[in-house]
Amino acid sequence: MRVSDLRALSDEELVKRLGERRQELFNLRFQAATGALENTARLGLAKREIARIFTVQNERTSTLERK
Numbered sequence: 001m002r003v004s005d006l007r008a009l010s011d012e013e014l015v016k017r018l019g020e021r022r023q024e025l026f027n028l029r030f031q032a033a034t035g036a037l038e039n040t041a042r043l044g045l046a047k048r049e050i051a052r053i054f055t056v057q058n059e060r061t062s063t064l065e066r067k
Helices: 003-007 011-034 041-066
Strands: none
Touching (some): 003 041
16 A cells, blocks of 8 residues: 555554554464465565554654644
8 A cells, every 4th residue: 555545544544454464464474484475575565564554653643743
């Protein structure tokens, strides 16, 4: 998901999406450890989306602190 799409989401939706991505990353790591993971690039994609969500959340908190 693009950062612009994430910025359009509400705080609650971001938290929900963050939980989903963390669960996905957990499952992917488990699959990688057991040798069942076919597409290892999905690990990096999940990590990047988590980082994007954190970035949007931090942007919002820093904007609120400035006001």
